[in-house]
Amino acid sequence: DIQMTQSPSFLSASVGERVTLSCRASQNINKYLDWYQQKLGEAPKLLIYNTNNLHTGIPSRFSGSGSGTDYTLTISSLQPEDVATYFCLQRNSWPYTFGAGTKLELK
């Protein structure tokens, strides 16, 4: 199975700050990489699919990039409502696998 490694595990940032979360795959996943946001007590919510496609209704401060094995989720200006855990998911090879998540908190 493809292993997905997210870094950092925890991140503390201030409102308005630019935030970058990383996800590294154990092999090339050909940009089949999605990002999900999970707030406490809620189900995950799709943010970005296929590396850089913003899902409907997601604010434009969220963006994704990457290729090969290395992928990034960027929040251009952190808002209080962005406090959550963020997961990456690879869909290049079965079984699809998630990263362990980055927990984002406000400083």
Added chain:
Amino acid sequence: QVQLQQSGAELAKPGSSVKISCKASGYTFTSYYISWIKQTTGQGLEYIGYINTGSGGTNYNEKFKGKATLTVDKSSSTAFMQLSSLTPDDSAVYYCARGVRVMDAWGQGASVTVSS
């Protein structure tokens, strides 16, 4: 609007089975596959498998073969996942989600606790 409503929390004994439901509304049920995902504190998120809601065809993560059985009832727009031979390692929150390539709507999750 698109909604996936899952059944409630389950408390089950080791060795028993549970069946979780996921009722879809707000869209044509058979136009989208249903995926199932397991979440635990220790193992994080794991993709169990998915079902073609039109044909009933399934694809399972090897890890969950023999553990999870996915079915659908098209007449009620409901997907089901049965978990068998339960052990404490099966204690988790289980989610259904619409789609496979893009999971754009999720159920609220169903908590399963396995304890004697």
